[in-house]
Amino acid sequence: MAVQWKLVVDCADPHAQARFWSAALGYQVEDNSVLIEGLLGAGVIGPEACVEFDGRKAFRELIAVRHPDDPVDPASGTGLGRRLLFQLVPEPKTVKNRLHLDLHFGPEAREAEVKRLEGLGATILREVADPGSRHTTMTDPEGNEFDVQ
Known part of the structure; x- marks a missing residue:
């Protein structure tokens, strides 16, 4: 079940x-x-x-x-x-997330979605280009990490 x-x-x-x-x-x-x-x-x-x-x-x-x-x-x-x-919760976020969301928009839409998310209050942390994967790691307005693929 x-x-x-x-x-x-x-x-x-x-x-x-x-x-x-x-x-x-x-x-x-x-x-x-x-x-x-x-x-x-x-x-x-x-x-x-x-x-x-x-x-x-x-x-x-x-x-x-x-x-x-x-x-x-x-x-x-x-x-x-x-x-x-x-x-x-009363305490602030202090360390990197141990769990995060991956948002899958596809390679053709990723750049536009990153800009849209920035407009909503997200921040780019880094661009990642690994073999077989390219994504942008961002944070939401409270600093929680997520990836945009």
Whole structure:
């Protein structure tokens, strides 16, 4: 049986990260407002647990992006497929990632995508030309490394 999973990214600003990565990947920011309204109404969480994000209620300390073609749980707005969840942590990033995303745009589109990602707030770390592979290593706005191929 295959296991359902999500990649969780610790960060200083979950909402900024969600905005960047949704644009970078063509993903959608999850809309958990129905779930949040239910939790608020039941007294499970207080208003301090929420912020407004793109005109709707969102959790203050976490937010996810999901692939637009994957199913969604209508009761919670949670994606049931490919997802990245960004969660607030108090400490800053201090070392190189042990896990990173490779974004595959293809050799003909790589250069244009690198420029587009820079426009979204990414930074180029280095160009890599290994035998059989050429990619650009970049960082997202919080310094998390990823490769563009």
